[in-house]
Amino acid sequence: MTDHTERKRPGRPPGASDTRERILEHARELFSRNGFDKTSIRSIATAAGVDGALVHHYYGTKQQLFAAAIHIPIDPMQVIGPLRETPVDEIGLVLPTLLLPLWDSEIGKGFIATLRSLLGGADVSLVRSFLQEVITVEIGSRVDDPPGSGAVRVQFVASQLVGVVVARYILELEPFASLSPESIAKTIAPNLQRYLTGELPSLS
């Protein structure tokens, strides 16, 4: 982190929120056009006409900036961090156990609203890129057995999780929407685990 802006302009500079928003807009545009991996903080800073340090100052890591760009109001490391410590045989349960209470919370409301707008026709390339590049790399690399299956294993997991979001928060099916987060997590856990480490039919 840096106190770059504060040095130049003491106090909250006029127009700082404009600058933050401008950074975010260029981040969305570049992440959307080039994907997560191929977009650098530097290129976003250049596009927004600011110093790279200012981008870090406002948004932290590239992952955190990405999360802000797609309106995820938490640091993805809150989920990715604990998952790194989790044995692969337990991810099927730990992943929904982390996500459900988050989605159920106030914080989750913004996320659901964003998902809704994305599903409704907004540009999905950012979410696709997040799922394909961030999540697939994080988890897919650990369940890549047989080799090459990791990405698709993770995507089957994603399909179940996004379906839970739609059924619970958008369609609000009853009794599904009123089940406790623990009930949902425990019920889908064996299915997620099968996608991650179970034997799947040969895919074509």
Place this chain on the structure above:
Amino acid sequence: MTDHTERKRPGRPPGASDTRERILEHARELFSRNGFDKTSIRSIATAAGVDGALVHHYYGTKQQLFAAAIHIPIDPMQVIGPLRETPVDEIGLVLPTLLLPLWDSEIGKGFIATLRSLLGGADVSLVRSFLQEVITVEIGSRVDDPPGSGAVRVQFVASQLVGVVVARYILELEPFASLSPESIAKTIAPNLQRYLTGELPSLS
């Protein structure tokens, strides 16, 4: 069926398409307000100012009218019919084997577009009603073991299926979106079957 209109007004009557559309609008309104079960063809006909026989003539059964109201371009019986003949132990495979090719087809495009608009913020009460009243009654009653679990079993199945739709047709995740329909069906089948007839944790 009846040839009611034809008797009264030979040839294609002027304004027939207006009448069809008016029936559909009132059907949407009533299904949306009162749900599937509590809405009768007669009440829709009355609201639209036409004879009940005309509604049947244009749209067939109440299920077919409902499908038209939510822009499902096929008769739900194309799926529900074969399922009735399917032993419950095989529904986990038969259901996605029926649905995936349908979703992949030209017909499916209209369905995906509708789902997209629903997810995007349009009134979801019709889809909710379809899932809760039609599908839950059709399938839930056959997998209601222990008693009372049928509805939620079906809704877990729905969550996985809607997640496949989102991942494959809206997010277009790769390689997921390019897998054959058979691959998707076979991969999710054991998971759907577990939701339908497997032992689930006690739900609260």
